[in-house]
Amino acid sequence: METSEIRRRFLQYFEDRGHTVVPSAPLPSPDPNLLFNVAGMAQFVPYFVGQQTPPYSRATSVQKCVRTLDIDEVGKTTRHGTFFQMNGNFSFGDYFKEKAIEYAWDLVTRPQSDGGYGFDESVLYASVYYEDDEAIALWKRIAGLPDDRIVRLGMKDNFWSMGIPGPCGPCSEILIDRGPEFGADRDWEAGDRYLEFWNLVFMQNIRGEGGGKEGYPILGELPKKNIDTGLGLERVSYLLQGVDNMYEIDEIYPVIEKASELSGRKYGVEHVDDVRFRVVADHVRSALMLIGDGVTPGNEQGGYVLRRLLRRAIRSMRLLGYEDPSLVELLPVSLEQMKKSYPELQPDFGRISQVAYAEEDAFRRTLTAGTSIFDVAVKETKSEGGAQLAGAKAFQLHDTYGFPIDLTVEMAAEQGLQVDTEGFRTLMKEQRERAKADARAKKAGHADTSGYRELREKGVTEFTGYQELATDSQVRGLLKEGAIASAAEPGETVEVVLEKTPFYAESGGQIADEGLIVADGVKLKVLDVQKPVKGLIVHRVEVLEGVLQPGLDVHAEVDHEWRVSACQAHSGTHVVHAALRQVLGPNALQSGSYNKPGYLRLDFAWTSALDQATRSEIEEVANLAVRQDLPVSAQYMTLPEAREWGALALFGETYDEQVRVVEIGGPWSRELCGGTHVKHSSQVGALTVTGESSVGAGVRRIEAFVGMEALHYLGRERALVRLLSENLKARPEELPAKVADLAERLRVAEKELERVRAAQVLEAAAALAANPKDVFGVQYVGHRAPDGVNGGDLRKLALDVRGRMPADKPAVIAVLSVNDGKPGVVIALNDTAREWRLKAGDLVRVAAEKLGGRGGGKDDVAQGGGTDPAGADDALATVEHTIGQLVTG
Incomplete structure (x- = not known):
């Protein structure tokens, strides 16, 4: 039975029994603590915890999930996978244990001819929470299971909670006995013999504080009992398809078959290759689904996970011996299988494939650049007599060139070296801690937010900056290093909270305002403004004059020219975004922005570079909007109202229920935005696009100047044209x-x-051929050509010399040159030399090692290079010495 049919039957079964079929939520999770959805119940959590009232009492879904913790383990065993699907049926205060068990057992054992899965009842077991006598009685009555096929397990295995105080309850699982070849009899925890494939959660209790999977207190019962079940679709697929594991099911195995065909290697022969095949199959499918849900490769969060998956798949194909671009061959194979369940992938495959193929092209270039750095590191390590590549070098390869650590380990092993992986992990940990510290310092000023929260409890900071640039206010409090302070003196840099302020705090891509805060004898320069906790605006200031104390009456004033230019830039960002969408279409959606006085940059979803004509058209549309003097207004409404009105809620931003919608020219530009803006589009002033570039696969960046900065930029361009005109007459x-x-x-x-x-x-060919050196009967020509000779010309020279040598005597020709600081070498042998069992490939590797690089080729002609020109003469001498050893040995 195909996976898509297993999926269809599940949804149909529960729809026929009064369940609302709910589409899968997208893979990216709205939960700030998660990158991706990892459970079938994810989209129903607000109903289970009582935050929202469910619109139905029964639901069923097949949820797309991605698990990221085990990426390094994928392929090493057949248990670990990245993308998976969880079939679920849910009850919100409707049916409970009896119906949940009845439905599960009926669907699992119902004959396939009658719409079920047709499992043999004699090999099925049930596990229950050891105190759940009610569930045991139901399994006996509904399924007819005897005591020896009902397994009592503890809280660790058969009790569910979200890991925090709230709903919880006992679980019950359906297991299948796969036979003695998969493990020992009655061994419930080890091996794969008793495989759980459906988990039924009876959500009936409330838990208290406590860590881990057990040991927390059960505080009582929920007023409404709920059902949350999960049937692992991949597990059921391999059970019903008669294969041993998830990698061999119909949705995954065709990719392995294609990878085998491309690489010429067979699956199931060697464990090392099998791991690589499984990595390829899993990661290609996972990438297809992630890109389909709007994730693009990047260096942070979900984008980094996707990039890592794609690069591991590409790397694994290379390790299988396939050097050409592989995603163009493999991704369509995965599409053919997955579109049966997700038909929306087919019309979107053009975009999906562009993103994936662009990432492969970028990674192939990365491999080329990083390999040179790796070669130098290997040479340095060996020259110092070391046997281990430094963790710092492995970290550089990862951080600068995107090399996965396991790729570095693999390449090092080929050179007979190990890698200091512990040192690498230490540096990775330090980097993550620095990044977290930087983020905390930027947004909160200090890791401990208790001081901010104490001031927040006194009330929300009122922002007056939409209406005015100067405000009379009072100092509510000040902080030093995140702690409440009583005073600050000249020369100190502290944080100040006012009762109300006209200073805009950095958010939505707009940087903070600058200006002054003054009082009698006190003068503060505002350096930065942030919102470390919701509702609190914090000014980082330098005390220029006087003593600053809480309770002081002050006058806060934003730098007027700063704000004017900042408004021009932010409104200009909206104008450019609207122009992009008008020229390129609605898919050119903003995915990030940054603007400061006079300058803006905007990242948008697009897969190819914009030609000059397109850039000019975008610039023209934007300036036409500026010239039309379109009205700019802001309105407050609920988030659903804003969406119904057509306002764009941008990727990566979070919004409250009440939102601010900024409109330029009516429906031409409507975006959710909290920034400061001009009153009419003409106030943006001149707008000139200065650049367009890639910032990652599927994401482009456009940059522009506005207002006086645009005029200054055009003035510099005009001066440059004048200078060129004068010089070129x-x-x-x-x-x-x-x-x-x-x-x-x-x-x-x-x-x-x-x-x-x-x-x-x-x-030089004739002279070289006429004067070879005799090396134990081999006619050897070792020649260093003038610097600047490229590899093609070196090859011609070597072949020309070889053609002039006597055919009846063994001849080896080695020619070398340094071009752009990098040495290259070509070695050619005649037929007689090869009869003496000499090989050009072996000799060129010896030479390239002296050059700090590598080489290879056929037995008659081989080519190599390196990074160390100082080894050139030594390389030719080493070839001569090696010939002597091979001939006499």
């Missing part, structure tokens, strides 16, 4: 043709120079 409109002509003439000259240089190199 051409009018501005003639410059493109003039520059193009100069470039073409330069190209022709360089080509001719290259031809002359190649001819000079090849002129």
Whole structure:
């Protein structure tokens, strides 16, 4: 039975029994503590904990899930996977244990011809919480299970909670006995013999504080009892499809088959290869589903997980021996299987594939650059007599070039080295701690927020900056290093909380205002403004004059020119966003922004670079909107009202129920935004796009200047044009043709120079062939060509010399040159030399090692290179010495 059919039958069964079919929530989790949804109940949590009233009493779903904790274990065993699907049926105060057990047993054992799964009842068991006599009695009555097929387990195994005080309850599982080949009889915890595939949670209690899976107090019973069940779709698939594990089911195994075909290696022969095949199959499917739900590769959070999955899949294909781009071959195979359950993937595959293929292209370039750094590190380690690559070097490869640590370990092993993985992990931990500390320092000023919360309890800071730039206020409190302080003197930098303030706190991509806070004999320079806790605005200030104390009456005033330019930049960001969507279409949605006085940048979802004509069109649409003097207004409404009105809620932002909608020109631009803006679009002033670039697969960045900064930028451009005109003695409109002509003439000259240089190199062939060195009967030519000879010309020279050598004597030709600071070597052998069992590939590796690099090729011609020009002469001498050893040994 196909996985899609197992899924369909589950939903149909419960829909026929009064359950509302609820679509899967997207993979990215709205929970700030989670990257992705990891359980079938995820979208129903607000109903279970009483935060919201469910719109139905019964529901069923198949939830897409991604588990990230075990990525490194994927493939090593057949248990670990990243993407999985959880079938569930849910009751919110409706039916309870009896119906849940009845439904589960009926669907599992009902004949396939009657819409069920057709499991053999004789091999099924039930596990229960050891004190749940009610569930035991129900299993006996409904399923007819005898005592020896009902297993009592403790709180650790058969009691569920969310890990925090709140709803909890006993569990009951359906297990299948897979036979003695999978483990010992009655061994419930070890091996794969008794496999649990459906978990029924009877949510009936309330738990108290306590850590771990057991030992916390049960405080009482819930007023309404709920049901949450989870049937592992992949597990049921491999049980019904007669295969041993999830990697062999219909949704996954075709990718393994394709990877085997591409690599020429077989699955099921060697464990090391099997691990790589499973990594490829799991990660390709996971990436397909993540990109389908809007995740794009990046360096943070969910984007980093996706990038890691894609790169591990690509790396595994390379380790299987497939060097060409692989996702273009594998992703469509996964699509063919997954679209049976998720048909929306098919029309979106153009975007999905662009994102994935762009990431593979970027990683292939990364591998090229990082491999050079790796080669140097290996050479340094070996030259110092070391046997272990330093953790700092492994960290550099990871941090700068995106090398997964296991890739570095694999490459090092090929060079006979180990890696200081402990040192690597230490540096990774330090980096994470620095990042967390930086974030805390930026947003909260101190890790301990108790001081801020104490001041917040005195009331919300009133923000007056939408209406005015100057406000009379009072100092509510001040903090030093996050702690409440009683005073601050000149020269100190402290944090100040006012009763009300006109200073905008950094948020929504807009940086904080600058200005002054003054009182009698006191003067403060505002350096930064943040919201460390909700409702509290905190000013970081430098005390310039006087003694600052709580209770002081002050006058807070924002720098007028700063705010004007900041408003121009933020409104300009909205204008550019609307122009992007008008030119490129609604999919060009903003995914991040940053604006400061006179400057803006905007990240948006797009998979290819914008040509000059498109950039010009976006700039023109934006400036037309500025010229039209469109009204800019802000309104408050509920979040549902804003969405119904068509306001854009941007990726990565969180919103309260009551939101502020900024509108420019009516429906042309409507966005949820708390920033400061101009009153009319004409006040944005000149707007000029200065650049467009990639910031990750599927994400582009556009940058622009506005207002006076735009005019200054255009002035610099005009001065540059004037200078070029004077130097090239051409009018501005003639410059493109003039520059193009100069470039073409330069190209022709360089080509001719290259031809002359190649001819000079090849002129040496006759003299070299006439004067070989005899090395135990082998005619050896070791020649260092002039610097600047490229690999192609070296190869021509080696082959030319070989062609001039006597065919009846063994001949080895080694030619070497240093080009752009990097040495390259080519070795050619004639047929007689190969009959003497000499191989060009073996000799070039010896030479390349002296050059700090590597090489390879066929037995007759091989090529290599490195990073150490100082080893050039030594490389030729080593080849000669090696020939002697091979011939005489």
